[in-house]
Ligand SMILES: Nc1ncnc2c1ncn2[C@@H]1O[C@H](COP(=O)(O)OP(=O)(O)OP(=O)(O)O)[C@@H](O)[C@H]1O
């Protein structure tokens with residue numbers, strides 16, 4: 213069956229840049245807009261998407277049982293309490309890594325395509341087996357990076373691999389942006405990053421302590437604190453993903469009284 | 484008073500057939516009005532000096548060269564070295580995908596030039612017997628190497644190695660030469676730190692055992 217389901221891999225190369233956080237928040241933001249969305253944890257080694265979404269204690273079956281056909285897909289899917297349009301397909305136990313093949317990933321995604329408009333795949337770090345399995349099942353990708361040389365270098369490597377695997381389109385999210393540090397030239401600017409990666413920029417996410425608070429609470433920011441800076445960024449990314457035209461502003465070009473300008477930009481929801 | 488609006492005029496040279504290109508040009512520009520002009524130089528192989536001459540011929544007729552199209556990467560690199568905007572006429576002999584193996588576009592004195600289009604990203608390597616011309620960037624973390632010359636029609640920000648089998652005459656040319664590291668034959672140098680000048684191609688070569696960087700000449704592309 214041919215579907216219009218958008219299958220999007222969220223990947224980065226380097227670990228800890230914010231893939232899982234982005235997957236969880238995009239999932240909530242898309243679901244809130246009425247889009248039927250499923251998030252799939254492809255990080256079998258270090259699963260924590262369930263934790264971020266606060267769904268850990270509701271897991272009964274996982275992708276593993278679905279593949280082994282010891283349960284049905286709908287039994288394994290965990291529906292989000294507050295956002296019923298969002299479901300999670302949990303990763304199986306880490307030993308699954310030993311036998312999981314690209315074919316298995318493709319089978320899972322095929323099943324999900326029937327019931328969802330968006331399939332977001334949280335990719336493991338690195339470019340090895342786990343990454344290759346996830347790439348084989350996706351159509352599009354979002355590459356997440358931080359304004360740091362090493363993260364950008366790894367992102368570039370991943371983009372090369374996505375290109376050779378025919379994944380299209382590939383878009384960029386720059387996470388943990390600190391306008392003040394960019395203004396003081398202590399951090400790579402948005403331009404520095406896009407200059408090397410040469411990808412369309414889907415959005416920036418500001419550095420925001422609330423992200424950490426919400427992570428520990430198991431409630432994505434987009435759910436519990438819709439007005440925090442990062443939360444606004446995530447919602448805008450979700451809207452752009454759906455094709456809404458929300459302009460981007462480069463923090464480097466927003467002039468002198470940065471702080472004030474930023475407050476204003478945040479209120480006008482530009483990130 | 485109405486401002487005069489001049490439209491860009493386009494002229495296209497006939498196939499070269501080893502004729503005198505200055506005659507062909509003069510015949511073509513004769514009917515043109517002063518203003519901007521775009522030239523398709525087809526398969527004419529024009530070096531740095533020829534393109535300088537071309538510019539002055541045009542200027543004498545009040546024409547300003549805004550873009551040069553060519554079938555030949557060599558001509559384009561020479562033009563880019565003079566800060567002229569260029570455009571490659573893509574023909575089916577040219578591959579445009581990184582996945583394919585490089586194809587030979589020119590065989591000259593048994594020294595092959597390999598041509599490839601696309602950006603080399605971190606972790607990717609392009610290694611060639613003969614000269615290599617890449618239309619695209621070499622990103623940090625990527626490697627390009629050749630037994631002959633390395634020419635990058637784009638930004639070189641990774642590692643480049645020319646003359647990797649010992650050829651000390653080999654050069655490295657790029658529209659923006661800001662590599663992490665350069666190697667010519669066995670000599671190794673770290674890339675320069677300063678920002679490059681806009682629109683000036685640069686060339687690295689060996690002089691007295693040291694890698695030096697200068698504005699690009701036509702040396703790398705001249706008939707040997
Ligand atoms: N915009 C942000 N502001 C502040 N902290 C952030 C931001 N984005 C992510 N973080 C923090 O960075 C850490 C890593 O995030 P996350 O787990 O989403 O990364 P990841 O790419 O999924 O990591 P891994 O590669 O290990 O799977 C977390 O502690 C998270 O709270």
Ligand SMILES: [Mg+2]
Pocket residue numbers: 231232233255260334
């Ligand atoms: Mg993660």
